[in-house]
Structure formats: C-alpha cells, structure tokens
Amino acid sequence: MTELGNRLKEAREEKGMSLDDLQAATKIQKRYLTALEEGNYDIIPGKFYVRAFIKQYAEAVGLDSELLFEEFKKDIPNSYNDEVSEKLSSIKPQRELPKSASKALELLPTLLVAAGVIVVIAIIYVIVQAVNGGGNQQAEEPKTEESQSKYDVSKDSPLTKENQQNTDAQKDSAEDDKEKKDQQSDENDKLTIKATASEGSSTTYEVSGSDKLELEVKANENSWVRVRDEKGSSLKEGMMKKGETFQKNITDQSQIDLRIGYAPGVEIKINGEVLSYKLDPKTVMTQNITIQNKKEEKSS
Structure with missing residues (x-):
C-alpha cells in the first residue's frame, strides 16, 4: 500500500464511510476504489482515469485533490502522454475522392435547384387547396328551423338560468384559484437566494425576503447526504x-x-x-452547502 493509498483510506475511515458508501457517493466501482488504496493502478483502464478517480475519491472524503496531486506527483501517473498518443493514432491520412464522387459533387447544385422548385410547387398547391376549402365552408347550407330552434332558447327558461348559475360559480372558483396563485407568486417573487462565497468545494448562500422557509432535498440519483442545523445537530445523515x-x-x-x-x-x-449550484456539480461532485437565513428586521 502506497503513502497516497494510506492517506485516502485514513480519510475515508475518519468519515465513517465504508467502500460501499464511497462507491454510492462517487459512482466508482468498488474494485477501483480498493486499487487506489492499495496503489494497484494497473487494473484501472488508463492513466487519465487513475487521476480522475483519485480526484473524486479525495473530494468525497473531504481532502483537497490539488494538494494531493502536488504532494504525491511522483506516485500519480501523468496522463498527458496517453492523450497525445491517442489523438495522433486517431488522425488518418486524407484520401483522394474517386472520380464518381467528384462527378456527384459537380451535379449537386443542379439537384438542389430542382429540389427547391419542387418544394415551391408543393407550397403553392397547399395554399390553393386551403383557399378553395375555405370558400366551400362558407357556402354551407343555412341551418334548418329545427336546428335553429335549439339555439333560440328563451333567456327566462329554467335551463338558461341553471346554466348561468353554473357559469357564475365556475367563474368565482376560477377567480379564487387565481387569487391564491397570485399570493403564492408574490411570496416567491420576494424570496432571494444568492451565493455570497465559494472556496474549494464549499459555497455559502444567503436566503432572504420570506418570513417562512421550507427546505426540500430530493435525490434524483443515489447519494450520501448530511443536513445539520445551526447548533451542529444532525437532521439527516446517510444514503438517500x-x-x-x-x-x-x-x-x-x-x-x-x-x-x-x-x-x-x-x-x-x-x-x-431550486437552488442553483454555484460550483458545477459535474466538476465538483462532492460539495458543502451553507444556507444562511437573513431575516429582515421588522419595525415596532
């Protein structure tokens, strides 16, 4: 086991995390995590992944990955040569196009013009059909006396009054719903969430403008989460x-x-x-979030 592997393992044990917990938090296979602790990099596919896995492991257990890379740079493989060789191997010499392909390229402008003419003719045809269809609809026969009588209902009939009452009730209900939505919208408009400080993997956010604050944490993927109050008491800790x-x-x-x-x-x-992460989650996967409640002082 290397000194770097010892440092990573000690930090993980101090956090009280097992390899299974770390696998769930970093999405790195358990056998690769074990290889990092033992310094057995040969089973990891490529030097680039070795450095990437070390970075994710370190951030998940609260270590500064940049300091680790600097301190153990002799033990960590450099991925630069691998990247250059892969890029050079992917470059293929250009080949001349066959004569048949060059002839096809010469005919391409003519084919495009022909296709454009066909499209224009199709558009004109559709417009003509739409105009003729509209004229035919206007030429429909007038309603018969029987069908017309269905609409000539007296305003004073019980059916009309009942429909009117139902319509008024629906309008009142819709207005009440709109008023409630407007009130909720006003409260959200007053709420302000602002990132005030960021260092390493930690970010501080100030929340103001609302008398009531409701926190919601939702796991869209399996993740380890810890929530503490202002006194440091744990409100939630473990895998979600x-x-x-x-x-x-x-x-x-x-x-x-x-x-x-x-x-x-x-x-x-x-x-x-939704609280927008100040630090890109794809780059900094393990983050410390501090939410400060800036309550506005009320005048007496």
Missing part, C-alpha cells in the same frame, strides 16, 4: 435512495449546513425554488 425526499421547516434556523456526496444527483429547493 433515488426518488427519496427530505423536507424540513428552517424558518427558525439562522444557518443550515449540507454535505452532498453526489451533487449531480441531488436537487435542493427552498420554498419550492
């Missing part, structure tokens, strides 16, 4: 399976701390509004 949701009213909390093991698979909402 795909489709699982955690909700908590955080109105009385001045600060909430979250640690997300696999950020691309976790969605965070406040009052139904």
Whole structure:
C-alpha cells in the first residue's frame, strides 16, 4: 500500500464511510476504489482515469485533490502522454475522392435547384387547396328551423338560468384559484437566494425576503447526504435512495449546513425554488452547502 493509498483510506475511515458508501457517493466501482488504496493502478483502464478517480475519491472524503496531486506527483501517473498518443493514432491520412464522387459533387447544385422548385410547387398547391376549402365552408347550407330552434332558447327558461348559475360559480372558483396563485407568486417573487462565497468545494448562500422557509432535498440519483442545523445537530445523515425526499421547516434556523456526496444527483429547493449550484456539480461532485437565513428586521 502506497503513502497516497494510506492517506485516502485514513480519510475515508475518519468519515465513517465504508467502500460501499464511497462507491454510492462517487459512482466508482468498488474494485477501483480498493486499487487506489492499495496503489494497484494497473487494473484501472488508463492513466487519465487513475487521476480522475483519485480526484473524486479525495473530494468525497473531504481532502483537497490539488494538494494531493502536488504532494504525491511522483506516485500519480501523468496522463498527458496517453492523450497525445491517442489523438495522433486517431488522425488518418486524407484520401483522394474517386472520380464518381467528384462527378456527384459537380451535379449537386443542379439537384438542389430542382429540389427547391419542387418544394415551391408543393407550397403553392397547399395554399390553393386551403383557399378553395375555405370558400366551400362558407357556402354551407343555412341551418334548418329545427336546428335553429335549439339555439333560440328563451333567456327566462329554467335551463338558461341553471346554466348561468353554473357559469357564475365556475367563474368565482376560477377567480379564487387565481387569487391564491397570485399570493403564492408574490411570496416567491420576494424570496432571494444568492451565493455570497465559494472556496474549494464549499459555497455559502444567503436566503432572504420570506418570513417562512421550507427546505426540500430530493435525490434524483443515489447519494450520501448530511443536513445539520445551526447548533451542529444532525437532521439527516446517510444514503438517500433515488426518488427519496427530505423536507424540513428552517424558518427558525439562522444557518443550515449540507454535505452532498453526489451533487449531480441531488436537487435542493427552498420554498419550492431550486437552488442553483454555484460550483458545477459535474466538476465538483462532492460539495458543502451553507444556507444562511437573513431575516429582515421588522419595525415596532
């Protein structure tokens, strides 16, 4: 086992994470994680993946990957030569086109012009058919007395009054629904979520403009998640399976701390509004999120 492997394993054990937990958090196969701890890079397909797996492993257990690369640069393979050789091998010499292909290219402009003429004729045909169809609809026979009588219902008939009452009730219900939606929209318009600081894999967000705050954490993919309140007490910690949701009213909390093991698979909402990750989840998969509740002071 190498010094780098020892450093990674010790950090994982300090976090209380098993290899299965780490596999779920990083989406890296367990056998590759074991290879990183043992320094057995030969079973990993390519030097590029060795560096990528070390970076994801380090961030998942709270280590700075850049510092690790600098400290153990002699032990970590360099992927530059592999990338250059792959790019050079993928370049193929250009071949001359056969004579038949060059003749086809010469005829291409003529074929395009012919196709354009056909399209124009088709458009004109469709327009003519539409105009003729509209004229035929206007020439329909007038309604018979029997069919006309269905529409000549007296305004004072019970049927008309009942329909009118139903229509009025529907209008009132629609207005009530619209008023409720407008109130909800006003509350969301006042809510502000702003990223104020970001360092490494940690980001701080300030939330203001709403008297009530509801936190929702949804796992779109399996991920390890930890949620702590302002006193450091754990509200949620462990693996969240795909489709699982955690909700908590955080109105009385001045600060909430979250640690997300696999950020691309976790969605965070406040009052139904999605929190946009300041750090790209595809690049920084393990992130620390701090949500600060900036309550507005009310005048006496």
